[in-house]
Amino acid sequence: MHDARPLLFFDSGVGGLSVLGPTRALLPHAPIVYAADSAGFPYGTRSDAEIAARVPALLGRLTERFHPRLIVIACNTASTIALAAVRSALDLPIVGTVPAIKPAAEQSVTRTIGVLGTLATVRQGYVEDLTGRFASDCTVLRHGSAALVRLAEAKLRGEATDIAAYRTAIAGLFDQPGGERIDIVVNACTHFPLIADELAQAAPHPVRFVDGGPGIARRIAYLTDGQTWPEEPVAGRAVFTRLGDAEAALAPALRRHGLDSIEAL
Known part of the structure; x- marks a missing residue:
């Protein structure tokens, strides 16, 4: 059986x-x-x-x-x-x-990590708890974007998406004080690995992306x-x-x- x-x-x-x-x-x-x-x-x-x-x-x-x-x-x-x-x-x-903050902290060289998620996720105390437990020696910068979620859905529907839209969506992460030191970004939304190539192309400098999948x-x-x-x-x-x-x-x-x-x- x-x-x-x-x-x-x-x-x-x-x-x-x-x-x-x-x-x-x-x-x-x-x-x-x-x-x-x-x-x-x-x-x-x-x-x-x-x-x-x-x-x-x-x-x-x-x-x-x-x-x-x-x-x-x-x-x-x-x-x-x-x-x-x-x-x-x-x-x-x-x-x-949950956001892959632990593996990001284990891999970061600059000790500056980006957390890219939805507005609802990045405001949660759970993110602060994970940071305190696993990345207390890191600067952790957060940014929430609904636009990236919509871009991922559009891509999977077969629609063309403009790389400029991705650059605009992630600017709020990298333009923060210290954003130039980010060397690894946590994709804290399951939509975002689906647009991994676009995110890498849109980033203002080379970074690694990690997710929990x-x-x-x-x-x-x-x-x-x-x-x-x-x-x-x-x-x-x-x-x-x-x-x-x-x-x-x-x-x-x-x-x-x-x-x-x-x-x-």
Whole structure:
């Protein structure tokens, strides 16, 4: 008997694909349901109270519908605000996404790190806690950008994006006092690894970008170690809370990530 229960990935949009990719590399036969709260997108401009109420409720509905073996909140904003509430509400493993400040501090030579996320993520006390625990000897500069989230979504829809828009979006990070010393940037939004080439091109000087995707994938593999999977890869499903033209335009990108069907919640 093989366990057909899926891994459920959750984000406000398609950013969680940057976590799904390395997870599929480790667990190629895992059934996947990818859920995007397109009706609530983008989370980074919403209040903490809205996210804290919305995410547990949606994940409760998704759990009832798909009966996952594990949930991945593949969204930094949702994780930093709602992870504890989701874990309290649901009796199954929940994997969150947190800014990769620890590995950034381990790799930084100049001891100046940039944290690039959404406005909602970079204002969280959780970021300060991670900085105090793992990067206390570093200068950590933060910047939140909703524009980068929209650029990532546009890119995955196949739309052309202008490198000047990326330069404008990240100027608020590098133009801060000390920004010229940044040698490593934490992509504290799962959307941002999807535009890694554009970010590297837009940066005013060479920097490295790090994100939590590979580490999250290893965590998922650890938590599911010893479990059974279907003998052959299973086509994944993408679920949207609002299904319109913008979501339909994502179909080619979703298929590249093994998500062959699109449906509404």
